[in-house]
Amino acid sequence: MKNGTLNSKLFFNKYKAKKLIYQTKLSSIYEGINIKDNEPVAIKLEKKSSKLALLESEAYFLFNLKGYGIPKIITYGNSGLFKVLVEELLGLSINSLWEMRKRYKIDSKLLIKDVCMIALQGLERLEFIHSKN
Secondary structure (H helix, E strand, C coil): CCCCCCCCCEECCCEEEEEEEEECCCEEEEEEEECCCCCEEEEEEEECCCCCCHHHHHHHHHHHCCECCECCEEEEEEECCEEEEEEECCCCCHHHHHHHHHHCCCCCCCCHHHHHHHHHHHHHHHHHHHHCC
């Protein structure tokens, strides 16, 4: 998956990839939109040829963890050469926050306040996950 090659691609005749958010060797995450109602979504892609099937496992766990701070699964399946997971788009990633600070020429270090808020949210999510066994 080359950077940006899937921008504007349509999945399931409904979800359009708009902007690459993050990419690894195994998968890519795009900010996208539901073209039927203009709702923002996150679109995660994994090549069908991948032997690990991590996206399928992620979809299973997210579906069973529904709730506080866990993105809602909209759909999962195959589309073209990819396994595709479409989910609720939550908010800025840590990387996006970092890039925004750089763009506005703010010291690129995260503030103590930001780090504390991220840590608190992480702990709250872990507590929620543990409550689901």
